[in-house]
Amino acid sequence: MSLPTKAAPWAFHTPETAMFDTDATKRDPAESRTTVVVVNADPAERRRLVGSLQARGHRVIDFASARDAIESMTPPRRTVLLVDHQLGDMSGADFIDEIRGRGLQLPTIMTVPMHAIQTAVQAIRNGATDVLEEPLDEAVLAQSVRLALARERDEDPA
Numbered sequence: 001m002s003l004p005t006k007a008a009p010w011a012f013h014t015p016e017t018a019m020f021d022t023d024a025t026k027r028d029p030a031e032s033r034t035t036v037v038v039v040n041a042d043p044a045e046r047r048r049l050v051g052s053l054q055a056r057g058h059r060v061i062d063f064a065s066a067r068d069a070i071e072s073m074t075p076p077r078r079t080v081l082l083v084d085h086q087l088g089d090m091s092g093a094d095f096i097d098e099i100r101g102r103g104l105q106l107p108t109i110m111t112v113p114m115h116a117i118q119t120a121v122q123a124i125r126n127g128a129t130d131v132l133e134e135p136l137d138e139a140v141l142a143q144s145v146r147l148a149l150a151r152e153r154d155e156d157p158a
Contacts (some may be wrong), residue, residue, distance in 0.1 A: 009048040034149060035079045039061040039069045039095065040111075041088040049082065052138045060147065064088075066095040073102060080148045082141075083128075085119050093119070096126040107148030111136060 036058045040046040044063065050060045063069040066087040081099075085092040092110050099106070109130045110123040120131040129148045132140060 027092050033057060033078070034145065035059045035061060035076050036095075036145060037069065037075060037079060038082045038083075039066060039087060039092075040072070040084040041065065041086065045084075045114060049136070049141075052141065053082075053145070056142050056145075066098070068091045068093075069095070070098060070102075073099070073104065074106070078149065079106055080145050081106050081143075083108060083110050085110055085112045085116065085123070093122045093126045093128075096128055099125045102129055103143065107152045109141075109144050109148060 005085065034057075036053045038046055038049050038053070038060060040049065040062070041064055046062050050062050053060045063072075066089050081096075083092045083095055087095060090098070092112075096110070097107055105127075106128040108127060109132060110120075110128045111132050111134050112119045112123065114133050116133075123131050129151060130144045132144055
């Protein structure tokens with residue numbers, strides 16, 4: 001389902017995309033690679049996640065706030081969301097709820113602090129595909145992205 005929006009697709013909307021993926025406009029628009037949208041208020045953690053995901057061949061688009069991500073609500077195909085539990089302007093669970101309320105059903109991974117069971121449960125209730133404890137292990141993150149995409153393909157009726 002396509003949502004009416006004034007914003008350009010995530011793939012080409014933000015200056016961050018150009019910094020991290022300079023060949024985005026030269027590649028086949030069919031988007032052969034997975035796009036991971038990172039929404040995390042911590043600049044150092046966001047940079048670390050972007051670097052780790054890019055090193056594994058993913059195209060990455062990152063946002064510092066939930067509002068910025070929501071304003072650019074047209075994701076490319078093969079997209080996985082990686083959302084922190086606390087985004088500054090809203091909780092990660094509220095962010096997931098907001099995008100689901102707008103009709104977007106994207107595989108979503110939420111990061112939570114160690115031993116944050118209630119936060120993890122709320123994330124799953126709001127539609128997160130997976131929940132990962134911080135600090136994130138890069139191999140576990142990569143596996144979670146692969147599984148999120150596999151689940152999406154299994155659920156896609158097309």
